[in-house]
Amino acid sequence: MQSNYYEKSRNEKSRNMENPFKFGTIVEEEYFTDRVEEVAYIKTFIQSANHLVLISPRRFGKSSVVAKAVKESKRKHIIVNLQQATSISDLSAKILKEFFKINPMGRVRHLITHFRFIPTVSTNPLTGSLDVSFQPVADETILLEDVMTLIEKTYSEKERLVIVFDEFQEIRDIAHNLDRQLRSIMQQQKHVNYILLGSQESMMTDIFEKKKSPFYHFGELMRLGKLPREDFHHYLSERLATVFEEKHNAIADEILDYTGCHPYYSQQLAANVWQMKALQPQCEVNVAAAVNRIILSHGLDYERLWINFNRTNRWILQRLASGKPLQSGEYRTSTIYSALKRLQKDGYVIYSDHYEMEDPFFREWIRQNNR
Numbered sequence: 459m460q461s462n463y464y465e466k467s468r469n470e471k472s473r474n475m476e477n478p479f480k481f482g483t484i485v486e487e488e489y490f491t492d493r494v495e496e497v498a499y500i501k502t503f504i505q506s507a508n509h510l511v512l513i514s515p516r517r518f519g520k521s522s523v524v525a526k527a528v529k530e531s532k533r534k535h536i537i538v539n540l541q542q543a544t545s546i547s548d549l550s551a552k553i554l555k556e557f558f559k560i561n562p563m564g565r566v567r568h569l570i571t572h573f574r575f576i577p578t579v580s581t582n583p584l585t586g587s588l589d590v591s592f593q594p595v596a597d598e599t600i601l602l603e604d605v606m607t608l609i610e611k612t613y614s615e616k617e618r619l620v621i622v623f624d625e626f627q628e629i630r631d632i633a634h635n636l637d638r639q640l641r642s643i644m645q646q647q648k649h650v651n652y653i654l655l656g657s658q659e660s661m662m663t664d665i666f667e668k669k670k671s672p673f674y675h676f677g678e679l680m681r682l683g684k685l686p687r688e689d690f691h692h693y694l695s696e697r698l699a700t701v702f703e704e705k706h707n708a709i710a711d712e713i714l715d716y717t718g719c720h721p722y723y724s725q726q727l728a729a730n731v732w733q734m735k736a737l738q739p740q741c742e743v744n745v746a747a748a749v750n751r752i753i754l755s756h757g758l759d760y761e762r763l764w765i766n767f768n769r770t771n772r773w774i775l776q777r778l779a780s781g782k783p784l785q786s787g788e789y790r791t792s793t794i795y796s797a798l799k800r801l802q803k804d805g806y807v808i809y810s811d812h813y814e815m816e817d818p819f820f821r822e823w824i825r826q827n828n829r
């Protein structure tokens with residue numbers, strides 16, 4: 459089923475066209491595809507008083523799907539990425555900054571007077587946005603408590619705020635015991651729905667499924683898979699049709715075969731194929747050439763990563779890259795297993811129904827270099 463959406467622009471000068479594929483950041487609007495059920499599920503979920511935990515490997519589309527769902531739900535929400543928080547004080551300031559975006563300061567000033575440490579709030583003359591920070595204090599948890607109390611006072615059981623903490627697994631790195639402290643603050647709150655997103659599979663399951671963890675059974679656990687092939691194929695194919703008159707369907711298939719429908723890498727590969735064709739409409743452009751182009755541009759990074767792997771990890775990655783079985787007697791099963799767990803935690807390996815390398819281009823680089 460091919461729509462005509464992009465057909466008409468094919469004859470326009472594609473050189474001047476913007477690349478119709480997007481990767482690296484949150485995708486929305488026309489760049490966002492499928493996830494219909496997931497968006498619907500998240501939307502109904504946040505109408506309840508429960509919390510949601512969303513887990514997938516990196517770059518599967520967690521941030522995008524949640525951004526879409528909370529936006530469509532029309533609920534007041536704030537999104538804070540824990541990867542960008544350097545301390546509890548910084549995290550508190552970031553939450554407060556997001557809070558001010560939806561609650562102009564004039565209306566909540568009287569509530570801030572209750573803060574034990576008054577934040578510094580200034581307007582950035584370059585961007586026009588608010589900068590929020592706290593002076594250094596001995597016990598930073600107080601800052602977090604005050605910010606959360608402000609939120610609790612501003613909202614009600616009838617109108618709860620949705621707080622999204624992205625890259626939640628970072629909670630353990632920001633400060634010692636922060637998970638425990640945050641959990642006990644959340645325990646007091648009745649006016650907030652939390653959506654916690656995380657990659658690094660094993661660490662997220664540790665946080666939510668280990669009995670000793672303060673977040674044990676905190677909320678409903680939801681997992682996000684890769685994009686369904688049929689829909690993603692349609693998405694790629696109709697955009698490729700702006701530069702490929704005939705082969706767009708076949709190329710979309712080739713891309714998805716190569717990436718296994720991985721959302722990010724499929725978009726990256728499609729963007730490269732599209733770009734090459736747009737620049738040289740006369741030339742034969744194929745997927746293999748685009749793959750090589752990507753590998754070439756990342757060669758130095760791959761080299762650097764490779765040097766830093768120990769011998770066991772190198773061996774495992776080679777086996778995965780070439781599709782050979784890991785149980786060959788060369789390493790003990792327990793050694794392989796614990797190395798795989800570490801590689802998975804660091805994001806190099808993902809597990810769905812089998813272990814595979816996360817990055818198909820790195821995989822290709824390893825194959826090509828026959829290491």
Ligand SMILES: Nc1ncnc2c1ncn2[C@@H]1O[C@H](COP(=O)(O)OP(=O)(O)O)[C@@H](O)[C@H]1O
Pocket residue numbers: 480481482483484485489490491492493514515516517518519520521522523721722723725726
């Ligand atoms: N629903 C989607 N439709 C199209 N592309 C998507 C979708 N979800 C993810 N992607 C692709 O994957 C990339 C990473 O998405 P993102 O939401 O940042 O993932 P995560 O938060 O899981 O790391 C996006 O930049 C985009 O290229």
Ligand SMILES: [Mg+2]
Pocket residue numbers: 517520521522624
């Ligand atoms: Mg994300």
